[in-house]
Amino acid sequence: MQLNRQDLIEAYRRMRTIREFEDRIHLLNEKGEVPGFIHLSAGQEASAAGICMHLRDADYIASTHRGHGHSLAKGCDVTGMMDEIFAKSTGLCKGKGGSMHIADLTKGMLGANGIVGAGIPLTAGAALTAKVLGTDNVAVAFFGDGAFNEGATLETMNLAKVMNLPMIFALEDNGYGEATPASWAIGGDVLERAKGFGLPAQRVDGHDFFAVYEAMRGVVEQVRAGTGPQLLHIKLYRYYGHFEGDAATYRPNGEAKKVREEKDCLMLFREKVTTAGLLEKAQLDALDSDVVTLIDQAIEHAVAAPKPEPGDLLTNVYSSF
Amino acid sequence: MQLNRQDLIEAYRRMRTIREFEDRIHLLNEKGEVPGFIHLSAGQEASAAGICMHLRDADYIASTHRGHGHSLAKGCDVTGMMDEIFAKSTGLCKGKGGSMHIADLTKGMLGANGIVGAGIPLTAGAALTAKVLGTDNVAVAFFGDGAFNEGATLETMNLAKVMNLPMIFALEDNGYGEATPASWAIGGDVLERAKGFGLPAQRVDGHDFFAVYEAMRGVVEQVRAGTGPQLLHIKLYRYYGHFEGDAATYRPNGEAKKVREEKDCLMLFREKVTTAGLLEKAQLDALDSDVVTLIDQAIEHAVAAPKPEPGDLLTNVYSSF
Amino acid sequence: MSVKSFREALNESLRQEMRRDPTIIMIGEDIAGGIGGAGEEDAWGGVMGVTKGLLGEFGANRVFDTPISEMSYIGAAVGAAATGLRPVADLMFCDFIGCCLDQVMNQAAKFRYMFGGEAEMPLVIRTQCGAGFNASAQHSQTLHALFTHIPGLKVVMPATPYDAKGLLTHAIRDNDPVIFLENKLMYDDKGEVPDEPYTIDFGEANFTRDGADVTICALGRMANLAAEAADLLAGQGIQCTVIDLRTASPLDEESICESVEETGRLVVVDEGNPRCGLAADVAALVATKALFALEAPVKLVTPPHTPVPFAPNLEALYVPDVARITAAVRDVVKD
C-alpha cells in the first residue's frame, strides 16, 4: 500500500490526535482533574500510527499500560476513551477500566494492560483465532523494552514460531522500563534474541513514521501470507515520566529535550511531507487545529458525562450479571 | 583439571551407579514395589557425571523431575536416595519428598523439581549467594529441551546475564519433552537463542563423557572467574519412557535400541579408556559388580527401613513445627 | 445411556461439542502427543488419555499441542476466547497454575468487568487435582479454593461420569471462564452416561442422600466419600443429607442453607487446604445466613494445613476418608 495524499493526512491526523490527547491529559492530571494511574505515550506516535495504518478492524492489537496511542491509532473513539479516562459511564469500558484497560474489541483493540507482558500471549490467541478460522487477519502485540524480559513475552515468541501464528511483535524500545535503562536490562542484542527464537527481526527508527510504515508494510504482507511471526524493534522515546507524577530523575539532564528538538516524529513528518511537496504547511496547521477542537470537545464531553451508577459495581462480572 | 586414573575411576563409578540405580528402579516399579511418579535418566549419565566432576560440595546444582542421576553425580547418598524413593523415614527427605523432590543442601543439591523450569531461577539464587558472599562457587541448572521453552528458563537467562551471575545452564536435550519432539517445540536454534541473551553457548555430545567433561572444564573455569553465565547444549537420549509406565509410542521404532547399541555412554567410556590403556577391562568389571552390590544393599536397606510415623505428617511445615 | 468411565464421559463431551461447534478448539501440552515427530501422531491423548482420538477426528487445526509454556498457551487460549473461538485448554495439573496464574486471574477473569461488559470469555481450563497418587507435593494439590477466591471465574469439580459429561458440556457452552477440575484418581470410575449431549447447570447442587440428622457438603471425589459415609451411618441409625455442590463458584447457597435449616447440623468435607478454603467458605455461609439453625458446631473434614506428603502412609492420613467423615458426623450429632 503506497501512501497517497489521503493516507498521509490520515497518518498525520492519527499522530497529532495522540499527541494532543496525551499532552492535554498531562495537564489535566497535574490539575487533579483525571483520576488513576496514567502512563502517556507522547513521543511514540509514529510507531502506533505507522503500524496501525496497515491494519483493518478485524486485525487485533494488544497494548500495554501505555496504551492511549495504540488505541487511538487502531480506531478507538476519542470521546469514548476520554470519557473512560475520566471514569464516566459513557466511557469505552463504562468507567470500570480506566486508562490502563481501554479496550474495544469491535475495533480489534484487545485492551491496554496493567500487567507487563500480558498482552503478548493474548495477541497470540487473536492470531490463533485467525489461523483456525482461516481468515488472513493478523495480530500485533505492542510492548516495551522492559516487557521484552518477561517470561510471557519470551515464551510467546517461541509459541508463535512453532505454531506459525500470524503475529507481529512490535517492541517499542523507549530506552527505559520505569527507571531502569533498557541498555542494562536487556542481555544480548534484541534482534539476535528474536532470531534465536526463529523470528525474522529488524530494527527501525521509531521517530520516523515513514521508516515504521515501510518496515511494517513488508512485515504485514508476509505475516498475512502465513509465513509466521516477526519482530520489529522500534527505537523511540517517551517524553513524559514513566507515569504521571514521575520526575524522571533517572534520565540524563536534557535527554528528553534533545529528542523533542531533534527527532520529534510530528516535526520530522511535517518536514518530510512539506519538503517533498506532498502536503502543505497550511493544511497541516488546519489539521492541528481540528485536532485541538476534537480533543476540546472530548474533554468537554467527558467532564459533563455521568458517572457510573452505584449498581454498576455489581454488573459485568459474569455473563449472567 | 586433567583426568588422572583416580578421576577416571570416579567418573565411571558415578555413571555406572546411576545406570544401575535407574535400571533397578525400573524393575522394582514394574513389580509395583516403589510408589510414586518416577522419571528415569538412564542413558543420560555422561552429562550428570561430566558436569558434576567439576563441582565441589559448596557449588550448587538444581535438577528436574528426572533428578536421580544429577543427585547421585553431585554426591547424594545412595542409600538415602533409595530410602526416599521407597518412601521411608530414613530417606533424604524423610519420605516426604520422593523421587521428584530429592534434595541434599549439604551436598549442594537444591532439589529435583516437579515443576518444569522451576529449578532455573532457584539456581540463579544459589549463584547470587555466591556473588554476594564473595565465594568463587558456581551454580548449575540442569534442565531439559522442553524446559527451554518455559518463561522461568528464558527470564533467567537474561537475569543471570545482566546480574553477571556465576551460573551454568546445562540443557540436557534428549530429543523429547514428554511425547513432544524438541525439534518441533524449540523455535530457532538453541545456541543462537542463548547467544541472543548474551550467553556464550556450545553444543556437546552428551553420550561422550569426555566431550562433556572437557567442555565443562572451560566453562566452569570462566564462570568461577566471574565472567558471567554460559550455556551448554548437551545432546543425549533417555532410554526409558518419559515416566515409568509410558510406552513411548511417539518415538520411531528402534530409535532407543539404536542409541543404546551405538552411543551408550558407558560403552563409549569403556571403549575409550581400555583402548587408550588408561584402565583395564577387569577393573571396570570389578567396579560394575561393586556397584551392583552397593545398589543391592541400598534396596535391601530401603525395603527394611521404617515408614514415616503418622506424626510426621504435621512436622516441617514451618521452622517452629 | 450406557456405562462409561469418567475418562470416556469427558472425551464424549469434548467430541460431541467439537462436532457441534467448529469454533471449539483444544490446546495444551501433549493433549495429542507426538506432534512433529516420527512416531504415532496421537500418541497420548493427554497424560491420562482423556483427549485420545480427538486429533484424528478434528485435525491439527482444532487440536493444538504446545511447547511447555503455560503462560503463553493459556494466555493464547484467553486471547482466542476473546476473539471468537471457544478454547478448551488443558493445564496438565492444577499445581501448574503457578506458571500461568496471571492470564487466568488478571486477564480471563477480569476482561468482562474491566471492559464494562464488552467482552465474552468462553474459555474452559481442564485440569487435574487430587492426592492419593503418591505424586507428592507439586502434583497432588486441589486448588479449587484459589480459583473460587477470584471473582469472574467459575469453578467446577464433578463427582461422577454423568456429572463430568454434563458439567463439561455446560462449561464449553458457557460464556465465562470455567476452571474444570478432574480428580486424577477418578478417571476409571464408571457410571451410566447418556449417549446424547446434555448439560448440568452451574450452581445447582445435587442432593445425593437424604437424611434428617445432618447435612454433609462436599464436591468432586469427596462427595462420593461423603455418600459412602452416609450409607455406612444410615446402617447405624444416623441419617445424612449429602449435598454434592458440583460447582464451587457459583455456590448453591440456597440449597446449603435450606438443608441446614432442616438438619441443624453441618459437616463440610473438602480436599483443599483448610485455611481460606472451600470448607471454611461453606461454614462461613451458614454462620452468616443460617446460624440459628445450627444445633452443633460446624465440623470441617479437610487435610491438615500442610503440603501433600509423598509417603503413601502419610498421604493416606492426609486425604479425608470415609472413617474421618463418619467420625465427624458422629461428633456433630452427639452435641
Add this chain to the structure above:
Amino acid sequence: MSVKSFREALNESLRQEMRRDPTIIMIGEDIAGGIGGAGEEDAWGGVMGVTKGLLGEFGANRVFDTPISEMSYIGAAVGAAATGLRPVADLMFCDFIGCCLDQVMNQAAKFRYMFGGEAEMPLVIRTQCGAGFNASAQHSQTLHALFTHIPGLKVVMPATPYDAKGLLTHAIRDNDPVIFLENKLMYDDKGEVPDEPYTIDFGEANFTRDGADVTICALGRMANLAAEAADLLAGQGIQCTVIDLRTASPLDEESICESVEETGRLVVVDEGNPRCGLAADVAALVATKALFALEAPVKLVTPPHTPVPFAPNLEALYVPDVARITAAVRDVVKD
C-alpha cells in the same frame, strides 16, 4: 521514639536489619531505580520510595535492581534463601503474583516440608495491596487470602507504622517465607515508632479497643477503620472489642475465640475477595470452635465478589468503610 511515617518505619527496619546482618539483601524492580543509567543512581527507592537510600548505604552487592522478570528474580530470592542469604524481595504490587506464583507456592512454601525439614527459607516478599488509589482491577487487589491458603507461607499485614517496623523486623529474622503486604494508601500514615530495632511476634493479635458488646476482627488498613468505627459506636453506647489480627497466617485463633466467648457477637472486616477469603476463614473458625458463644449471626464486611472497579465513585462503594462497619455492628447487636 519519634513520629515516623509508615514508609519511614519500613525503611528503618530494612536499614537496621541490613546493618546487623550482612546476609540480608534486597532484590526487586526499581527498588533503587536508574541502575545502569546515566541518571541519578538511586532514582526511586521503589515506586513508593520505601527503599530510598539503601543502595547508597549498602551498595550494589546488597541492593539489586532486576529486569522485569518476576518468576526469575523471585525465584532467585527463593534460591538465595535456601543457600545462605536472607533476601527481602520486592513484588511491586501483589497483583503481580500471577507472574511468579510457582516460585512462591510450589518452591518457597514447600521446600522445608518436601525436603523433610532440611531447608531453611528465610525469605520476605514485600508487596503492595489495597484499593482506593483509582489504580483499577490489576493494581488494587488484596490477596492475603490467596497466600494464607498456601501451607508453608506466613502472611503479614500491618496496620500502623509501629507494627510495620516491628513485624517487618520479625519477618526478616524469621526462617520461613513471609508475605508482607503493605496497603498503598498507608505509606504516609504517621505514628510513634521506637528508634531502636524491635520485633512483634507473628500470630499475636493486637486488641486495639475493648468492649463487651461485639468483637470486630480485621487486619491492615481495615483494622484502623474498625477502630474508627468502634470509637464512633462507643459514643452511641455500643462497646466494641477490636482485634487487629496483624498476621493472617499464623492466625491468633485463641484471641478471636476468647473474645467472641465474651462478646457473643462477631463482625469481620476484610478487604479481600469474600469467597474463600479471610473473613470467611475467621467466621468458620468461630462456627467450628466457639459456635455456642454466638448470640447473633456473624457479619462479614468485605468488598463484593467483583474485580476492583476503576471509577472512584464505584471504588468507594467497593472498599469497606467506616459506615459499612458501623452498620454491620448495629445489625449484629440488635439481634
